Amino acid sequence: MALLHKSFILVFLHICSLSWNAWAKVELTMGESVEVYLGDLAQIPCQYNFSDANKPSLVMIQWFVRAVGNSTRRRIFYGDDSQQMVDDNTDYSGRIEVTSDQQGTLLTVQDVRLSDEREFFCQVNGLAAGNAEGKTHLRVFAPPEAPVIEGVLTGISVTNEVPSKVASCEARNGFPKPNITWYRNSMPLVSAQGHVNVLTLVTRESNGFYSVQSKLEYKVVKEDKDARFSCEVSFSVPGAIRTAESKGINITIYYPTTMVELWKESPQGLVKEGDTVELRCQGDGNPPPPFIFNREQEPDVDLDSSGDVLVLPGVSRKDSGVYRCHPLDTEPHTEVTGDMQLTVHYLDPAVVVPKDSEVMFKGESLTATCNALSSLKTSTVWYKKGKQVGKGNTLLLRDATYDTTGEYVCEVTVPSLPGLRTSGSVHIIVQGAPQLNDEDREVELEEAAGRLVNLSCEAHGHPLPSISWNIVGSQSWHEVVSKANEHTAHSVVSVKVTSDISALCNASNDMGTEIKAFSIKAIPMVTSAAPFSPAEGSGVIIVVIILCILLLAILGSVLYFLHKKGKIPCGRSGKQEITKEKTTKDDIVVEMKSNTKTEEAVLLKGVNGDKKGPNDQYMELQK
Ligand SMILES: *[C@@H]1O[C@H](CO)[C@@H](O)[C@H](O)[C@H]1NC(C)=O
Numbered sequence: 291m292a293l294l295h296k297s298f299i300l301v302f303l304h305i306c307s308l309s310w311n312a313w314a315k316v317e318l319t320m321g322e323s324v325e326v327y328l329g330d331l332a333q334i335p336c337q338y339n340f341s342d343a344n345k346p347s348l349v350m351i352q353w354f355v356r357a358v359g360n361s362t363r364r365r366i367f368y369g370d371d372s373q374q375m376v377d378d379n380t381d382y383s384g385r386i387e388v389t390s391d392q393q394g395t396l397l398t399v400q401d402v403r404l405s406d407e408r409e410f411f412c413q414v415n416g417l418a419a420g421n422a423e424g425k426t427h428l429r430v431f432a433p434p435e436a437p438v439i440e441g442v443l444t445g446i447s448v449t450n451e452v453p454s455k456v457a458s459c460e461a462r463n464g465f466p467k468p469n470i471t472w473y474r475n476s477m478p479l480v481s482a483q484g485h486v487n488v489l490t491l492v493t494r495e496s497n498g499f500y501s502v503q504s505k506l507e508y509k510v511v512k513e514d515k516d517a518r519f520s521c522e523v524s525f526s527v528p529g530a531i532r533t534a535e536s537k538g539i540n541i542t543i544y545y546p547t548t549m550v551e552l553w554k555e556s557p558q559g560l561v562k563e564g565d566t567v568e569l570r571c572q573g574d575g576n577p578p579p580p581f582i583f584n585r586e587q588e589p590d591v592d593l594d595s596s597g598d599v600l601v602l603p604g605v606s607r608k609d610s611g612v613y614r615c616h617p618l619d620t621e622p623h624t625e626v627t628g629d630m631q632l633t634v635h636y637l638d639p640a641v642v643v644p645k646d647s648e649v650m651f652k653g654e655s656l657t658a659t660c661n662a663l664s665s666l667k668t669s670t671v672w673y674k675k676g677k678q679v680g681k682g683n684t685l686l687l688r689d690a691t692y693d694t695t696g697e698y699v700c701e702v703t704v705p706s707l708p709g710l711r712t713s714g715s716v717h718i719i720v721q722g723a724p725q726l727n728d729e730d731r732e733v734e735l736e737e738a739a740g741r742l743v744n745l746s747c748e749a750h751g752h753p754l755p756s757i758s759w760n761i762v763g764s765q766s767w768h769e770v771v772s773k774a775n776e777h778t779a780h781s782v783v784s785v786k787v788t789s790d791i792s793a794l795c796n797a798s799n800d801m802g803t804e805i806k807a808f809s810i811k812a813i814p815m816v817t818s819a820a821p822f823s824p825a826e827g828s829g830v831i832i833v834v835i836i837l838c839i840l841l842l843a844i845l846g847s848v849l850y851f852l853h854k855k856g857k858i859p860c861g862r863s864g865k866q867e868i869t870k871e872k873t874t875k876d877d878i879v880v881e882m883k884s885n886t887k888t889e890e891a892v893l894l895k896g897v898n899g900d901k902k903g904p905n906d907q908y909m910e911l912q913k
């Protein structure tokens with residue numbers, strides 16, 4: 291009952307019969323329509339009024355139905371004061387109920403069916419008091435199921451010349467016929483020639499419901515790729531119009547490529563030789579077309595690519611240049627192309643001058659250069675034994691010494707592209723005469739006699755010097771160390787000190803000779819007394835004899851002087867003899883010493899009356 295809706299647009303029906311006088315006395319009122327949901331209860335009122343002066347003794351009430359568009363009608367109810375009767379074998383037998391009072395009658399239809407959508411007639415007959423008839427249209431409503439939308443699954447090309455099917459929508463089992471409206475981004479789409487066509491198919495189901503199918507044909511543009519399409523079903527309900535919207539769908543739009551971009555996907559930053567380069571091409575078309583890649587200088591040669599990526603493995607400087615891509619689906623001359631410049635950087639192997647190895651003379655200077663061709667700015671550093679010895683592509687070796695000898699490595703790097711580096715090297719050999727490592731060219735030693743002494747001699751030089759020894763004063767010596775490495779020779783001899791020794795170390799090569807001299811003074815052992823040699827002994831005796839003779843001579847002279855003065859009166863002749871003997875002895879001494887010039891000279895001086903004392907004369911001898 292709650293769902294019962296009635297139309298209260300009341301119309302006064304003045305039922306006029308052929309005879310104005312006979313019928314004028316009953317006034318009957320019915321609503322034009324009663325609206326009700328399917329399955330609900332419908333109540334159709336029929337009100338009548340006999341004028342006071344004309345109260346009938348008997349009132350007969352009859353209800354009839356007539357299907358829409360059908361002229362025949364059928365009674366479904368009869369009632370008067372004595373009986374109430376629902377006609378048998380009608381659609382309403384057992385489904386209706388009529389209640390009446392003084393003012394009117396009310397027809398109640400239970401469980402309303404779609405077929406109840408028809409006109410219901412109410413006829414009131416008071417015989418002599420007059421009669422009247424009225425009708426009400428019973429309207430039945432059934433909302434359709436929610437609309438179901440289906441977009442086309444294939445893409446739609448903007449190049450289609452006529453509207454293409456975009457989607458279909460169906461609203462099933464509604465009553466009365468529902469309508470379908472299309473929306474694009476919530477704006478209704480209205481049919482327009484060449485742009486929007488809506489094709490509607492209405493089906494009357496066997497059970498009486500209506501199902502509506504609507505097909506939207508639409509001329510898509512590129513912007514529709516983001517548009518949402520939906521359909522809405524509108525349907526009547528008692529007293530109102532309701533709507534239900536489908537979910538929104540998007541559709542795939544195909545549109546040609548109008549712009550293409552080409553860029554380097556990897557590696558990041560600068561490209562060097564050996565890198566694997568990936569170029570990617572992207573256009574604004576849908577679906578993304580495959581792309582053709584070319585080089586600018588060979589526009590007719592298609593490069594081997596896969597889809598939108600061109601892979602260049604292990605590039606070299608020859609791969610530098612302008613690359614181009616265009617979509618396969620467009621003509622190459624449409625100028626829908628993407629360009630990019632690829633620059634492959636390189637660093638050639640370092641070239642070192644002088645090459646490999648170079649011989650220098652001691653004291654010479656040399657400039658080595660190290661150059662590596664590169665597309666970028668390079669930086670060069672020189673190393674020797676891992677230590678930095680120079681910067682820049684030239685290295686000046688000034689005033690070469692043997693320390694200058696060695697391997698010089700130049701390392702060339704590219705600061706802006708750390709992956710690029712190369713190196714080269716030169717081996718410098720300094721050639722020259724042997725050079726003794728020891729500062730002292732002459733070494734003086736003292737060593738106890740009988741001991742062993744090591745004499746060491748080390749010399750640089752290129753070519754490698756050879757060391758030889760020349761040892762005077764010892765028969766017992768031998769070499770205990772003999773080593774040589776690269777440019778240094780080292781020799782040690784062990785010498786037995788028997789007497790004073792002079793040793794020469796001779797280091798020599800093609801360039802010259804260097805000598806180191808050792809002189810070793812043997813120190814006599816303290817325990818062993820040195821025996822006099824016969825020669826030395828006789829020397830001392832002679833000196834003693836000479837001194838005695840001199841003393842005798844002086845004594846003789848004194849005695850002779852005293853005798854002349856008469857101081858010694860006797861024994862004169864004895865004294866004379868002694869003096870004579872002395873003189874002869876003098877002669878003999880001189881003769882003996884004639885073999886030693888220095889001694890002879892000293893003796894002669896002494897004899898000739900020099901005033902030197904005996905001590906002085908001895909000193910002279912020692913010299
Ligand atoms: C359906 O469309 C018709 C024609 O435009 C209109 O007269 C009718 O009222 C509509 N019905 C509903 C339920 O919207």
Ligand SMILES: *[C@@H]1O[C@H](CO)[C@@H](O)[C@H](O)[C@H]1NC(C)=O
Nearest residue numbers: 443515516539540541542543
């Ligand atoms: C529809 O749109 C959604 C999200 O906006 C997207 O994920 C989907 O791919 C689109 N489908 C089509 C057919 O364009």
Ligand SMILES: *[C@@H]1O[C@H](CO)[C@@H](O)[C@H](O)[C@H]1NC(C)=O
Nearest residue numbers: 742743744770771782783784
């Ligand atoms: C001399 O050198 C050898 C070898 O190096 C060594 O064995 C020896 O002890 C040395 N002798 C002296 C007296 O230094």
Ligand SMILES: *[C@@H]1O[C@H](CO)[C@@H](O)[C@H](O)[C@H]1NC(C)=O
Nearest residue numbers: 758760794796797798803805
């Ligand atoms: C040193 O040795 C070289 C070669 O053996 C020789 O020519 C030269 O005369 C020697 N010098 C001396 C001072 O012994």
